[in-house]
Amino acid sequence: MILEGAKLMVIGMAIVYVFLLVLMLSVMLSAKLFKDSGTGVPLDAGASKKSRRNVLPVIATAVAAYRAKRASDDRS
Amino acid sequence: MILEGAKLMVIGMAIVYVFLLVLMLSVMLSAKLFKDSGTGVPLDAGASKKSRRNVLPVIATAVAAYRAKRASDDRS
């Protein structure tokens, strides 16, 4: 039965990696197509600017939350 | 079968209108009974005054929301 397990492991890791590789390539393709604004797709002209504005506070918030957490953990 | 449809249409519209007419009359009767405050029913003495105060902002809000919507639609 351990042989069966080995088979599953080979196939399983192969499937996981094929899936994630195709996902990675698709995401890169998607980024190429949708990253820049001004490509004529009218969905949300100001989106990239807006999200640029948004990402920074998000990171800041996350870091702050993390630091607060660590601080409280250290105290306990 | 189209004849059946026609029958249904006649009866259907009749029922819809009988129902809505009776509803209209009942609402009018209800308005007569409950419109004015000071009729001795103690449920909420200040209600009509309060709702008078409330209706205007409601309309204002609705109109504002509508105009904002139209403005954003025009822009897109």
Place this chain on the structure above:
Amino acid sequence: MILEGAKLMVIGMAIVYVFLLVLMLSVMLSAKLFKDSGTGVPLDAGASKKSRRNVLPVIATAVAAYRAKRASDDRS
């Protein structure tokens, strides 16, 4: 059947009181063990201080809510 009812009453009240008595004793024991802070259990060192601060506003709020309620009841 009334005799059955009487039996149930005796047993029922007995069980209710046995349960509540043991509950009362357990709560007293628990109070002895957990009432004071500084007993070395690290769960929340500042808890009793915090709850002392909290209990008073809770009472105040409850009393205020109750008085407001009574006032409005009197009016109606």
Place this chain on the structure above:
Amino acid sequence: MKRLVLIFAVLAFSLGILTGTPDSFGETVDQGAITTEKTEELASLPVLLKNIATSTGIYGFIAGNASSWVYGFGMFLMIIVGFLLLYLGIAKKFEPLLLVTIAFGCILSNIPLAGINDPGGIIYYVYDIGIKTGVFPLLIFMGVGALTDFGPLLANPKTILLGGAAQFGIFSTMIGALLLTQYVPGIDFSLKDAASIGIIGGADGPTAIYLSSQLSPRLLGAISVAAYSYMALVPIIQPPIMRALTSSEERKIRMKQLRPVAKREKIMFPLIALTLCFLLLPSAAPLIGFFMFGNLMRECGVVDRLSDTTKNALINIVTIFLGLGVGSRLSAYEFLSIETLGILVLGIVAFSIGTASGVLMAKLMNVFSETKINPLIGSAGVSAVPMAARVSQDMGSKEDPQNVLLMHAMGPNVAGVVGSAVAAGMLLAVFQ
């Protein structure tokens, strides 16, 4: 209220003309009378019109009468009862969360030919899935647990005993129900029925619904309505009894301020109660277990998002369905009987005896104890949280405006919930 009746009369009159008098009295009405076998061909227009007239509610009320009045005029009466409950809930503010939803369930379930309460109808599902199984009352109890602060009880554990005394109302009312069975013709309560009726004295909605859904589903409607109505009437029922059993001096007793309760004590309490429950009375474990689960989520401080949802969205959603489901038990067949009258009478007896027992227990405890208890907080042991505690406060401050009994009364008040659940568990153990 007069106006409501007036509108009704006008409506009934105008509609009576529209629909005409049915000419097929004596036949049983089956649902959806218009349907023809071949759906592809409708009847002729006059026949169709007649069929539509016989599918009106007015016709249903009248023709239903022909087979048995409880399927005709009885249903109409129950709809009136539903509107009455709406009036009590909305205009009189009697426990509106439950009475409004029960009332709507009652009205919808008694509409002839609509089948909302028949297999396939939505309220039938609600009852079948949520009430019969006991799921809804237990979830409500979990929400009540998340809403309950046991702090006052923990600060003064002796008040737990007051919550026990009030349960005497449950058992004495049970005997009352058996007496009615023996001496009043037309009333025939089994021992299980009597137990379910007695639990009204527990003054705790979910416990009453849970127990009677398990022991006496046929009485569930009347028992729930009685329980919630009398809970709303606590400020009228209790004061005369409390005044009669106490002296002015007793009512003036001031109690010393409650000590602060540590967070850890509050976390331990639901665990202790649960432990006692599974050691002593496992049959009460569903009720006490879910109650204490809700309370632990509240107090433990690490699952606040769960306890927030439990005491808001979840309890609200379940309340709506619980009310509709309980309302579906208010059928003419089961509700319009002399037994309902008996239940209503017994319910007020239960509340009165519970109130008296709590007050007397407090006086008894004062005989043996140094630190005196104001007997006015004894009546709060019937539960009816937080109404009964407010009554105690109210009567106390009438004697002495500076006397604040509210928090002291919350102790027996929440102990009464535990006490009723224990009593219900004991009755379940006996009968199930």
Place this chain on the structure above:
Amino acid sequence: MKRLVLIFAVLAFSLGILTGTPDSFGETVDQGAITTEKTEELASLPVLLKNIATSTGIYGFIAGNASSWVYGFGMFLMIIVGFLLLYLGIAKKFEPLLLVTIAFGCILSNIPLAGINDPGGIIYYVYDIGIKTGVFPLLIFMGVGALTDFGPLLANPKTILLGGAAQFGIFSTMIGALLLTQYVPGIDFSLKDAASIGIIGGADGPTAIYLSSQLSPRLLGAISVAAYSYMALVPIIQPPIMRALTSSEERKIRMKQLRPVAKREKIMFPLIALTLCFLLLPSAAPLIGFFMFGNLMRECGVVDRLSDTTKNALINIVTIFLGLGVGSRLSAYEFLSIETLGILVLGIVAFSIGTASGVLMAKLMNVFSETKINPLIGSAGVSAVPMAARVSQDMGSKEDPQNVLLMHAMGPNVAGVVGSAVAAGMLLAVFQ
């Protein structure tokens, strides 16, 4: 959109290489083809690889084709339809709450070999428990009731009649469906089907879903999609019809400001509507009952926590499941047919006739009445709350920027919801 297609093409190509061409065409694909009888021993590695290739969706689309195209390429097409609905919901903001959830239900239900819509799959349960029983649309209707303000209707009750006229779209479209059946080969609607299709003209999602789930489950998907799509298209469908049927003077009519409505009137309205419903048309009681239950909770002022949950957490949760369940009806077998095309054509006819009827009714009322109604608010009687009322406002203010019709149009708008529910109840009474 072009980019979406491009990505799809690239994906399909790259994956086609990965999975290879299946060599077992003509066999029926059964679910989970890799399983061996003895789970303790797997096949040899090459066989296993081949098995895994035959369990991909790509293989499923191709091999499913072999038994019938609706199980292969048809499913793929339906997934494309799902993505199209997502595009309409997200990029075009067409009734996104329903179109996005329906679209996801459609996509998940059409994935070959996944079985999400087969017995045991989650969306199968959702449909079985929530849609087939009618529970979800009724709960949505309860939430809509809690969101609806009948104030404008109560301030000007005559507008109720406009909500009636628009229902003409329902019945004339029903006849249209029967005409298509008679004259277009490949279309075969029964009388029940025709009634379900007609209800699209009610422009009210939950009513359409409820009626067609009861009368024509096989058309539920197409009918829901048509109803919600056209509701979103109201600002495009209605204006030309409204302009064609009115003169510039009529469009300039100013209506006098609405009187304030007392709280008690608002409380009485759901009770009156419910009473009429059970007296006149019990078969509409589930729809109108739950609608009015929601509205009573909103207006009665004593159960705010219940109405808050009803119009937030509860309606949101049910919307998600309703959308998934409706989406599960978008199977290739049922959706990809000439009949769907017929339904889409009939749907727009229904909206157009409803709009025209409302406008003409308003003009007719002006003939008999002193106080003139702006006929632009007649079109709002089709429901499509609040979109249709906004269209009325929009067209009115184009003629006269000072003219505020919005609140006046809300009267027929909400009356149209009641009118559609009455029509649905009448159809249920006839067929059930």
Place this chain on the structure above:
Amino acid sequence: MKRLVLIFAVLAFSLGILTGTPDSFGETVDQGAITTEKTEELASLPVLLKNIATSTGIYGFIAGNASSWVYGFGMFLMIIVGFLLLYLGIAKKFEPLLLVTIAFGCILSNIPLAGINDPGGIIYYVYDIGIKTGVFPLLIFMGVGALTDFGPLLANPKTILLGGAAQFGIFSTMIGALLLTQYVPGIDFSLKDAASIGIIGGADGPTAIYLSSQLSPRLLGAISVAAYSYMALVPIIQPPIMRALTSSEERKIRMKQLRPVAKREKIMFPLIALTLCFLLLPSAAPLIGFFMFGNLMRECGVVDRLSDTTKNALINIVTIFLGLGVGSRLSAYEFLSIETLGILVLGIVAFSIGTASGVLMAKLMNVFSETKINPLIGSAGVSAVPMAARVSQDMGSKEDPQNVLLMHAMGPNVAGVVGSAVAAGMLLAVFQ
């Protein structure tokens, strides 16, 4: 903890006296032993008292022992396990949302004679309706989707590969389970069991519950407890492994700031993942489909009220029931075995191998790529969102306080969730 034990001992002692020693050892205990056949006549008072004593939990624990220890003392032990889990959840804050609810489900399900987990009991329903069908884990996954921000993954897609490497823990642990079966007497895991145990290494609660509810319901309790416990222990398990496999220079690698991600990219991601899923691995469609449904609702911006409810009321309600249902699998019969010990050992192996694989994969990628990756973020690929990412940040800033790895680690962190779902889907395809 000591005090808890003390209280227990006192309770058990005082209650032992109250209930006396049972004299009917050797008989099977049936539920509700007090019931007499004719409910109208109760037994005599002494018999009744004895019956009540035999319906206590204490008697249940002792007498249950007589038929098999797992029905007596075993149940008591499982209640202790429940209290231990409560302690871990509340005092140690180990994933409290799940451990507290699982613990309560465990306690309630192991109360003798209460029958909460037998047909008709509430937790039985919860398990039957929500867990066995897979509905609850999928709804949780939908909520997790609505809570997940894929931005960091989209900004640096290469990190997806790190989420793949960590899945090696799943498959190697599976082999470990088979090795235990072969060499340790008393442990007998089937291939399905081994797969379910391996998924603990996915470090993702809902995926673990979903897979084991489908493949190995008997191990569901142990697997869930192991998964959530080790997820809470990530800050203890991972650091030594990460330190051992990296040099100080590697831990100091700074990564360039993440680029901003357009809203449209975030909308496309769930659609792309869903498309790949149905094309390549339909058996993962329930998990990935609901995950991506939740994420699309979050990102699309037009159904915010649905995503708000999904990630608040809905996920909270489902979490409560999921916990109770999973807890019901913690029966003495299934949990108190050498196999549970094996699962606990294998679980920590799974986490360790997953952590190591992620770190090594990062180092491997650095060999081939110009832009270096800090290998500390590789360990975040095991999922355990967001704990594992915090561990990466923590270790990075210990080497270089200015180094902010948190957002970089979120990429592999969420990719790990997708990777585990893919692995689970593949295992479902093989076995189902």
